[in-house]
Amino acid sequence: MTSLKNDLLLRTLRKETVERPPVWMMRQAGRYLPDYLKLKAKYDFFTRVQTPELACAITLQPVDQVGVDAAIIFSDILVIPQAMGLEVLMEEGKGPSLPSTIATQKDIDALITDGAEESLKYVYDALSLTKRELNNRVPLIGFAGAPWTILCYMVEGKGSKTWEKAKQFAYTQPLLAHRLLQKITDITISYLKLQAKAGADTVQVFDSWAGALSPADFASFAQPYLLQIADGLKDIVPVILFPKGSWYALKDLSESSAAGVGIDWCISPDYARKLTGGNIVLQGNFDPAKLLAPIPEIKKAVKEMIDAFGPQLYIANLGHGITPNIPVDHARAFVDAVKEYRPVTI
Amino acid sequence: MTSLKNDLLLRTLRKETVERPPVWMMRQAGRYLPDYLKLKAKYDFFTRVQTPELACAITLQPVDQVGVDAAIIFSDILVIPQAMGLEVLMEEGKGPSLPSTIATQKDIDALITDGAEESLKYVYDALSLTKRELNNRVPLIGFAGAPWTILCYMVEGKGSKTWEKAKQFAYTQPLLAHRLLQKITDITISYLKLQAKAGADTVQVFDSWAGALSPADFASFAQPYLLQIADGLKDIVPVILFPKGSWYALKDLSESSAAGVGIDWCISPDYARKLTGGNIVLQGNFDPAKLLAPIPEIKKAVKEMIDAFGPQLYIANLGHGITPNIPVDHARAFVDAVKEYRPVTI
Numbered sequence: 001m002t003s004l005k006n007d008l009l010l011r012t013l014r015k016e017t018v019e020r021p022p023v024w025m026m027r028q029a030g031r032y033l034p035d036y037l038k039l040k041a042k043y044d045f046f047t048r049v050q051t052p053e054l055a056c057a058i059t060l061q062p063v064d065q066v067g068v069d070a071a072i073i074f075s076d077i078l079v080i081p082q083a084m085g086l087e088v089l090m091e092e093g094k095g096p097s098l099p100s101t102i103a104t105q106k107d108i109d110a111l112i113t114d115g116a117e118e119s120l121k122y123v124y125d126a127l128s129l130t131k132r133e134l135n136n137r138v139p140l141i142g143f144a145g146a147p148w149t150i151l152c153y154m155v156e157g158k159g160s161k162t163w164e165k166a167k168q169f170a171y172t173q174p175l176l177a178h179r180l181l182q183k184i185t186d187i188t189i190s191y192l193k194l195q196a197k198a199g200a201d202t203v204q205v206f207d208s209w210a211g212a213l214s215p216a217d218f219a220s221f222a223q224p225y226l227l228q229i230a231d232g233l234k235d236i237v238p239v240i241l242f243p244k245g246s247w248y249a250l251k252d253l254s255e256s257s258a259a260g261v262g263i264d265w266c267i268s269p270d271y272a273r274k275l276t277g278g279n280i281v282l283q284g285n286f287d288p289a290k291l292l293a294p295i296p297e298i299k300k301a302v303k304e305m306i307d308a309f310g311p312q313l314y315i316a317n318l319g320h321g322i323t324p325n326i327p328v329d330h331a332r333a334f335v336d337a338v339k340e341y342r343p344v345t346i
Numbered sequence: 347m348t349s350l351k352n353d354l355l356l357r358t359l360r361k362e363t364v365e366r367p368p369v370w371m372m373r374q375a376g377r378y379l380p381d382y383l384k385l386k387a388k389y390d391f392f393t394r395v396q397t398p399e400l401a402c403a404i405t406l407q408p409v410d411q412v413g414v415d416a417a418i419i420f421s422d423i424l425v426i427p428q429a430m431g432l433e434v435l436m437e438e439g440k441g442p443s444l445p446s447t448i449a450t451q452k453d454i455d456a457l458i459t460d461g462a463e464e465s466l467k468y469v470y471d472a473l474s475l476t477k478r479e480l481n482n483r484v485p486l487i488g489f490a491g492a493p494w495t496i497l498c499y500m501v502e503g504k505g506s507k508t509w510e511k512a513k514q515f516a517y518t519q520p521l522l523a524h525r526l527l528q529k530i531t532d533i534t535i536s537y538l539k540l541q542a543k544a545g546a547d548t549v550q551v552f553d554s555w556a557g558a559l560s561p562a563d564f565a566s567f568a569q570p571y572l573l574q575i576a577d578g579l580k581d582i583v584p585v586i587l588f589p590k591g592s593w594y595a596l597k598d599l600s601e602s603s604a605a606g607v608g609i610d611w612c613i614s615p616d617y618a619r620k621l622t623g624g625n626i627v628l629q630g631n632f633d634p635a636k637l638l639a640p641i642p643e644i645k646k647a648v649k650e651m652i653d654a655f656g657p658q659l660y661i662a663n664l665g666h667g668i669t670p671n672i673p674v675d676h677a678r679a680f681v682d683a684v685k686e687y688r689p690v691t692i
Contacts, residue, residue: 325510
């Protein structure tokens with residue numbers, strides 16, 4: 001057991017009292033950082049993801065340059081469909097696409113399942129290398145996509161505003177959908193266990209398209225699999241669930257084995273606390289677009305956000321990934337504002 | 347005063363007890379209807395919108411062919427930016443774009459404001475003609491975009507997943523944003539009054555991008571203008587507000603001058619009733635993607651939806667516009683299921 005110099009994030013996830021909330025930013029590694037853009041100009045997306053040295057270098061950049069309290073490994077949620085045998089293309093400016101999609105039982109049967117996670121050695125290598133390079137400065141976060149979100153891409157074949165094909169599949173062939181979701185879930189649990197073994201101190205599960213579902217459909221197609229993942233990892237590493245948009249599930253998720261739940265900015269901190277009984281670690285929920293505001297406005301808004309969540313049982317973060325157009329000093333102002341936070345004394 | 351043969355919608359909006367809920371579908375005029383697609387192949391978008399005979403024909407199609415309980419005039423929310431002097435292009439498959447966007451006080455000063463609504467005579471003519479052609483079969487719904495949503499397009503210049511430019515404008519130059527929002531609001535109130543005069547029995551205000559805002563930003567940039575519109579029309583026609591995604595504002599909006607509030611499928615009917623105290627007309631909230639399910643599934647889900655909302659103070663509708671890929675008989679099944687609804691008798 002090595003001891004971290006900055007373990008604010010892990011202590012918060014263990015529900016310990018902390019001096020101030022930890023802060024990190026979804027998508028902090030990449031996109032807006034000039035040093036990342038230099039690597040991006042030289043290596044294509046999956047080269048960056050699959051080369052441990054590159055993934056490690058990208059992961060460390062925001063720790064060194066922006067001062068976040070945790071590193072999150074540079075990777076992609078679509079490595080799971082790849083590991084299951086589906087081709088994933090990443091075209092610059094167009095987002096991901098999958099030339100072969102899932103529509104039938106036969107398609108599902110053709111997926112690689114047994115040991116699929118073992119083909120993702122480059123992720124574990126990147127984690128081990130990064131863990132070493134971090135030299136115990138801050139914790140390292142691993143991650144995976146949630147089963148519903150992975151199903152969305154597998155069935156739809158590309159990003160979508162409405163996820164109609166994915167929903168049609170789920171609503172029309174629910175048994176097939178559940179079979180696919182279970183396969184993804186099993187692999188994801190094994191994958192996250194191997195991430196922990198390789199050095200991830202905590203893992204986040206991104207259900208980026210959960211919010212496209214009604215509460216009843218979320219309860220059917222998303223929540224059970226999120227809970228299985230939280231249960232499967234609970235004795236290994238703390239799990240943060242982030243079902244973007246699914247505020248309606250907050251109460252249920254707060255009663256799960258997860259250590260924390262991420263929320264976006266479309267719910268007030270007060271209401272999120274109310275729904276969760278004030279008894280779970282909440283993470284979020286700064287509108288990334290607000291990082292385009294002038295720095296003093298950012299700092300003021302961050303302070304208000306922490307006041308509203310309260311400084312305990314809280315991880316300061318954005319409500320969604322940082323976007324490419326954010327000036328680095330604005331990202332830094334966000335992080336600094338959390339570090340400078342002092343509770344109101346009356 | 348003429349008497350409508352089917353006035354279920356208007357009686358519901360007056361909070362009267364009805365035999366069954368009225369039903370209509372957002373975007374029911376257009377998109378998925380084969381007869382619409384024939385007109386679309388012949389006339390470009392703004393020709394269809396600006397030619398009263400075409401707009402009328404398109405408006406009547408779902409009344410005749412799908413059996414909805416109300417007609418909604420075929421038009422577009424972006425006629426307001428056009429009336430204010432901004433060019434709006436509609437490219438097939440690409441959505442709307444505005445070559446000149448709003449960024450400065452000077453841009454706002456250059457907008458046409460006094461009497462801008464008078465240039466939209468073709469909308470009033472379409473309403474009058476449709477009212478006549480409907481021959482009192484069902485009520486006629488007019489509509490406009492909400493000020494926040496119109497600002498989004500005026501500033502961003504096109505559709506967006508994140509509305510970053512619009513948000514940056516609002517967060518960085520709030521005074522300018524409020525000045526623009528007020529100008530849009532004033533014109534929208536006049537515009538909707540003229541729609542009522544031309545024959546609209548009720549009007550809906552679409553705040554399609556409200557859900558991109560946090561509760562606090564919605565309270566600042568969207569809600570006050572929605573309330574002004576509801577107040578401005580309250581003695582003229584019933585107003586339905588539809589701030590898509592902004593479930594957090596339901597309580598406030600239920601206490602406004604609006605006659606009804608629309609909701610999307612990302613909130614359960616029970617919870618929406620709970621938040622609004624069961625005292626306002628709610629409209630919604632079927633997931634349009636569920637219209638791709640087999641017809642028996644659609645009918646079952648519609649029945650469950652009405653059971654959950656309760657058959658009074660309720661307008662059956664989708665939670666967002668119907669999409670182009672919905673088979674007409676599935677749309678009809680949705681409408682039929684509402685018409686066949688009988689409350690559970692115990």
